[in-house]
Amino acid sequence: MSDRILIVRTINVEEMGPLLDACRSRWPSARICVLTSPNRREELCSDGRIGEAIEYSASGSGFGSPWNDGRDYDALVVPIRNARGWGYGNVWESVAAVTAKSFWVAAWSHNLRSVSLRRMLFRARMERFLGFACGIGARGFAYLFLLRCRLRKNRKGS
Amino acid sequence: MTTAPLQRVSVAILSYNRRDELHKTLNAVCRPEYPWREVLVADNGSTDGTVEFVRNAFPDVRLLALDRNIGIEASNRAYLAATAPWVLSLDDDSAPAVESFDVLAEELAREPQVAALALSVRRSASALERTSSSEIAYGFSSAGVLFNRAAIESIGPYDPELFLFTNELHWTARALLQGWRIRKYSGAVVVHRSASRNRHSSKHAFYYSRNLLLFLLRYAPTAQKAAMMSSYFRELLVCSLLHRTGVYLRACNSAWRIGAATREKIQPLPEDVFRSINPDLRAGFGYLG
Numbered sequence: 001m002s003d004r005i006l007i008v009r010t011i012n013v014e015e016m017g018p019l020l021d022a023c024r025s026r027w028p029s030a031r032i033c034v035l036t037s038p039n040r041r042e043e044l045c046s047d048g049r050i051g052e053a054i055e056y057s058a059s060g061s062g063f064g065s066p067w068n069d070g071r072d073y074d075a076l077v078v079p080i081r082n083a084r085g086w087g088y089g090n091v092w093e094s095v096a097a098v099t100a101k102s103f104w105v106a107a108w109s110h111n112l113r114s115v116s117l118r119r120m121l122f123r124a125r126m127e128r129f130l131g132f133a134c135g136i137g138a139r140g141f142a143y144l145f146l147l148r149c150r151l152r153k154n155r156k157g158s
Numbered sequence: 159m160t161t162a163p164l165q166r167v168s169v170a171i172l173s174y175n176r177r178d179e180l181h182k183t184l185n186a187v188c189r190p191e192y193p194w195r196e197v198l199v200a201d202n203g204s205t206d207g208t209v210e211f212v213r214n215a216f217p218d219v220r221l222l223a224l225d226r227n228i229g230i231e232a233s234n235r236a237y238l239a240a241t242a243p244w245v246l247s248l249d250d251d252s253a254p255a256v257e258s259f260d261v262l263a264e265e266l267a268r269e270p271q272v273a274a275l276a277l278s279v280r281r282s283a284s285a286l287e288r289t290s291s292s293e294i295a296y297g298f299s300s301a302g303v304l305f306n307r308a309a310i311e312s313i314g315p316y317d318p319e320l321f322l323f324t325n326e327l328h329w330t331a332r333a334l335l336q337g338w339r340i341r342k343y344s345g346a347v348v349v350h351r352s353a354s355r356n357r358h359s360s361k362h363a364f365y366y367s368r369n370l371l372l373f374l375l376r377y378a379p380t381a382q383k384a385a386m387m388s389s390y391f392r393e394l395l396v397c398s399l400l401h402r403t404g405v406y407l408r409a410c411n412s413a414w415r416i417g418a419a420t421r422e423k424i425q426p427l428p429e430d431v432f433r434s435i436n437p438d439l440r441a442g443f444g445y446l447g
Contacts, residue, residue, distance in 0.1 A: 086400035130396050138391035142384050145391075145414060149375065149421050 003030050004051075005075040008095050009063065010036040010044065011109050018110035019079050020049045026112055030074055035067065035095075056094075063094040076100040079109040089124030096121055163262075167304070168195045168240035172233045173250040174202040177211050179351065184216050186253035195242035196220055200232040229321035233300065237310050245305040252279070252301040252350040262304070262346045273309035273338035274329075277302040278347045295342035296434040297330050302348030309338050317423070319416055323362070324369035327437055331377040334431055360405045367394055368409035368416075373437060375417045379429045390439055 005027050010016065023032055031051035034044055044053040056067055076098055078091055085105045096117065103117045169187055173180045180199070187197055197219045201209050203226040212221050222235055237245050246254075262275070269275075276298030303326075313332050316325040330340060371390060378386045394406040427435070 082401065087397065127396065127400065130399055131392060134395035134399070135388070135392045138395055139384075139388040141391050141410075142388035145375070145387060145417065146384060148414070149418050149424065 004073050005030045005032055006073045007034045007077045009091055010034060010040050011079050015109040019106050022110050022112050027074060063091045066097060067094050068097040073100040075102045075104055077104045077106055079106040083107045089127035092120040093124045164193050165195050166242050167244045167246050168242035169197045169246045170236035170240055171199045171248045171250055173199055173204060173208055174227060175204045175206045176250045177206045177208040179251040180208060183250055183253045188216060198236045198239060200236035202227040202232045230316045230325045231318040234315035237305060237315055243307050245307055247300050247303050247305060249301040252348050255347040255349040262343060271339055272341050273306055273333040274298055274340045275304040276340060276342040278344040279350050280347055293342055295340045298326055298340060300326055301350045320369045322365040324366060324373060327373055330435060331427055335425055363405050364409045367406050368413045371413035372417055376424050377427045379432050380426045
């Protein structure tokens, strides 16, 4: 296993600094690779703490399609903007095939916490199910919302 | 640097409870190299001594001291109070980084149909590759944009009911619908320090989600409006469950009321224009709760 860690997804510069510092203190000699969108790559390359910025190209915004560069990593880190890690199912599903010795979330983008890939993928499936279930109610609500505005218009017009 | 071009620019800064950040910004703006027509600070009723500080330390700054926080309406007042034909809008934590604003003002004179010139807003001034080209854009940030005052008068200022966040998105839609253009000019750089204070809270999530819903309601193309709103509602519902918060439901409720009350603002954009604006429809933006 090579001495290399992978940070999956990028966050803003203020949060990226503490995240890189946290990674550097846990894995002092590791080369830090960051998987990022093409438009952030140049900006990341200029940061001396980042060893490699890898482009993740997806059709839409955010993660969705599977990604794996075939390399082995010491650790895979997903920075999250909450404490528990909910809401990042698509990210975990995208990198599920990456070979890493350990998996981590960076709570609030800097507090490293070890997690199990299996557990995160289970959460991803739950999120998907929730999305499906909420979709039914959301569709009804959207039509109701639009109808209400139309009714108002007719009432004003009459 | 020639004096004349910058005399055609007023600077308008919105401030709220970030006195130290505003101090840095005013230090960067009020310099002899930048002979602006005037510098205005619209303070949203800060309670940290911002108003007194500006009065004492920067007596030449025109101060619009409001007695309470009225959100982006304070920016509107500053834009309309400005006397120059161009208004450089800054946040209290953003400031021009390079001395290229004279070239910029000359560029503006060549483009009378430009409603706003989006400047290159960066997190830091280092490692910049600047070009002086300008290109068509479909968005900007109030932290670094030059408004054509004639456009503000014609289009109207930001929608005051939005209060905070996505106001630029709504204004862009209105400008494009009226035939104005927005251009991005990378020759002038504004460094946005993005101070953490006031930035991450449930308020952030509330206003962002509510205003995006209103954006979809008003400007999404008619054929896709229902599908887009439904998809965004789903995101908000999922986020409410995952983060165990009622903030997104409150945002829906508020959008429900404002949407119906401001029904006359519904003006769907053509599909290609809406696609170009490309609003970020991920729920949970900025919410750390």
